[in-house]
Amino acid sequence: MKGNLNLNWLRTFEAAARHLSFTAASRELGLTQTAVSQHIKALEGQLGQNLFIRKAKSLQLTEIGRAYLVSVRDSLEHIAFSTNGLFGPAQETTIVVRASAAMIIWLSPQLASFQKANPSIGIKLVTSLWQNDREGHPVDVDILLAAQSQSDTRMVKLSDEYIVPVCGLHTAKKIEMPKDLMTCNTIHVLGFDDHWARYLSSHGLPYADISSRLVVDTSVAACELVAAENGCTIMIDRFAQQAIAAGRQIRIVGDPVDTGQAHYFLQRKIRSAGSQVSTAFCDWLKTCF
Template identity: 35%
Template structure:
């Protein structure tokens, strides 16, 4: 072979070979049984030999699998030892929390400061994601996702109902005495949301104004809010996020509801550490 198989495939083999169960391996790695089965099949195709003998209700290693397993165990042991030598040994694994940058900045940051003050022993690792495909059960203990909650294999807790409203810098707000005054201004669009500027303009009774406004589109709300705070236009954002900022004002009281919302999410099939459970429960209490 010219290259080693992907690490995810090797992890699937090591876990399945140790537990002799695709289901147990999936629980250990935080993925489905089907995902483990697929990775093993891809690995066997790459190697050109079967690694497992599949029985009706059980699983055993093939001769090739038995011969290869010690090398895989040694390889993972060397990686673990090398990691400890270079980066040190920690008594606990960090709790990985994944969310969009705007939620991290506007909602999560002040709460994590409170969490750290109350539980300084907890180790956290934050990971950013923007698009729906960035999310998933692998690699994260807890997530904050945005959508309608139509995900399988996870436990969900809503942050609450959402509504969107325009926000801008105080200087621009001085001239926005009514929705009609938006004519000629730049509307800052963040893609990926079910409700956007067309929905708000229609609710405000000025749908025709979209053709009279300039448009600037970004792939995330962090950028639209940054532009809005610096006088670059008027952004549409969630009231929950706006309430955490002091550099933006809402020139109108009109808001538009959306059936999408932010959710606290964690995989339902994964073994949950005590630290991850503590962070989950703390965030739930912070939402309540």
């Protein structure tokens, strides 16, 4: 009967699907690899469908396995939340916060204050880079950069953002006015392709001929290239200020320009048991900006 499934089989399936490894799942669950394999075979037998594609050195989810994982993971999470809510947490509650690498670094010096005020709450920080909702852990709070005209009413605004030009200390000596930036090698950040155009146009300078000499996928990487005198980048002011405070050998060489964007947070599953934990984090987050 498909409606009467063994909960241990489902836990084993979730762990194996998350790790894509029976061996790793067995270590996490404290079972033998044989027991994990038997659990999965029993579950597949009762469902009448294969959940995994087994190869000599790899394990993959079938299409129906991927679809089923979403429901299984959500159900196990709901059971855990309900248990903690009714009977008290057996251990500290952990929330998952997703943000850009630059935002995580910017928040790092301030996290100690949240941990001191909330010693029973753990925080798992994951980067938003290439994150796949179907394969990653459930996210409690997203910190997003979006247009100020965004229409999603679930998103709570934290702060408007500004961009500044940043150079290495040696290159900075050559920059006296915005037009001098056009003589530098330009470093572009994927996803922020308009930053150079926005900054130059705000000073009445042409930007059509600016070429992407160096392209990276995070502001953190761009900052390191700048510090190594590989060129100049345009980045969010608060992240540049943080890098300078942390001792990076860079300098801001121009006035801030409005990006037309802001940082927001989005609290997910706000009606679920345990949502008060992520609410506490969001309340603290608003004080950081």
